[in-house]
Amino acid sequence: MSQIPLLVCDDSGMARKQLIRSLPADWPFRITQAVNGIEGLEAIRQGDGQVVLLDLTMPELDGFGVLSQLREEGLAAEVIVVSGDVQDEAVRRAKALGARAFIKKPADPLQLAAALDDLGLTIELQATDDASPAAPEMPQVSFRDAFREVSNVAMGRAAELLGRVLGVFIKLPIPNVNILEVGELHMTLADAQNDRQLSAICQGYIGGGIAGEALLIFHDSEIEDIARLLHARNDENSHLEMQLDLASIIIGACLNGLSEQLNINLSQGHPMVLGQHCPIDDLIRINQRRWKRTLAVEISYSLEELDVHFDLLLLFTEDSVPRLREILDFMLD
Incomplete structure (x- = not known):
C-alpha cells in the first residue's frame, strides 16, 4: 500500500493528539511526530514529512x-x-514562507480535510488498496501539557485582538503552567519586575466550578511607549485609563478563549488597580492573602521591534484544579 508520510510538528502532546484524531480516516498516512522545529526538520530530511502539520x-x-x-x-x-x-x-x-494553508487551533476536521485535499494528493489516494495503515501511536498528555495548550490557544486569541488595537505584531511565548505557593508566586513576579517599577491590573472570574484572578503587569518605563502607539495623552489619568482598557481587552479575550474551549461560561469582574508605580514587594504584601496555593499560567506578550511587553498571570484557585482536570480529561477521551 502506498502511504503518505505525514509529520505532525508541535510541542504540545494534546495538540498532536487532537490533530491526529482530526485527520480524514480514509487517507493512508504514515504519521511521524516531532516536538520542536529541529526535530521536525530532521524528520523531513529523512523523508517523513511529505505533508507537514506545523505549529508556529x-x-x-x-x-x-x-x-x-x-x-x-x-x-x-x-x-x-x-x-x-x-x-x-x-x-x-x-x-509568504511557503505554507500552503493556515488553520487556527483547535483544528476543525472539515477545514483540515479541505486543506489536505487542496494539496492535490487525491490522485495518489485513488491508487491505494482497501487495507488500512497501522494506527498511529497517540502521545501521552499530562494535565500540565493539556492546560498549557488550551492557554496557548486563548493567548493567541488575545494577541490577535491586541495586535489590531496597537497596530503591531505581537510575539507570542510558550505559556508556562505551574502550581505555585505564594512564595513561588512572589519569585515569579520578582523575575517579571527585574528591578523596575510596576503597575498591575486585576480582574476576577468565576463560572462552571472554576474561579480565579487575572493579573496584568505593566512596566512603568514602557507606559509612554504604549501611549504613543495608542495616540493617548501623556498624563497620569490617561495612562491609568489606557491600562484599564488594555487589561479589559487582553484579559477578556484570553478568558473568552478559555471559556470557548472548556465549554463553560466564565463571568468576569471589573478590572481594578492593584498597584501603581510600586516595587514588587509592596504588590505582594498588599495581595498575599488573596493568593495562596494557585494554578498559575504565565504569559508574556512582546511587541515586535519595541522594548515593550505585558506580563499576564492567570491565577486559578486550588479548588478549580479538579474541575479543570475533569474537563480536560473529557476533551482528550
Whole structure:
C-alpha cells in the first residue's frame, strides 16, 4: 500500500493528539511526530514529512524558522500551518514562507480535510488498496501539557485582538503552567519586575466550578511607549485609563478563549488597580492573602521591534484544579 508520510510538528502532546484524531480516516498516512522545529526538520530530511502539520510557537526552533529552513535547503514538503497565533501578520508571513494553508487551533476536521485535499494528493489516494495503515501511536498528555495548550490557544486569541488595537505584531511565548505557593508566586513576579517599577491590573472570574484572578503587569518605563502607539495623552489619568482598557481587552479575550474551549461560561469582574508605580514587594504584601496555593499560567506578550511587553498571570484557585482536570480529561477521551 502506498502511504503518505505525514509529520505532525508541535510541542504540545494534546495538540498532536487532537490533530491526529482530526485527520480524514480514509487517507493512508504514515504519521511521524516531532516536538520542536529541529526535530521536525530532521524528520523531513529523512523523508517523513511529505505533508507537514506545523505549529508556529515552539521551543528550539519555531514554525517560521522551520519554513525558512525548508526554503533555504530546498526541502520538498507540503506545509499546513496549524497555530494558535491567528494574527493576520502571522498568516501572511507563514504563507509568504511557503505554507500552503493556515488553520487556527483547535483544528476543525472539515477545514483540515479541505486543506489536505487542496494539496492535490487525491490522485495518489485513488491508487491505494482497501487495507488500512497501522494506527498511529497517540502521545501521552499530562494535565500540565493539556492546560498549557488550551492557554496557548486563548493567548493567541488575545494577541490577535491586541495586535489590531496597537497596530503591531505581537510575539507570542510558550505559556508556562505551574502550581505555585505564594512564595513561588512572589519569585515569579520578582523575575517579571527585574528591578523596575510596576503597575498591575486585576480582574476576577468565576463560572462552571472554576474561579480565579487575572493579573496584568505593566512596566512603568514602557507606559509612554504604549501611549504613543495608542495616540493617548501623556498624563497620569490617561495612562491609568489606557491600562484599564488594555487589561479589559487582553484579559477578556484570553478568558473568552478559555471559556470557548472548556465549554463553560466564565463571568468576569471589573478590572481594578492593584498597584501603581510600586516595587514588587509592596504588590505582594498588599495581595498575599488573596493568593495562596494557585494554578498559575504565565504569559508574556512582546511587541515586535519595541522594548515593550505585558506580563499576564492567570491565577486559578486550588479548588478549580479538579474541575479543570475533569474537563480536560473529557476533551482528550
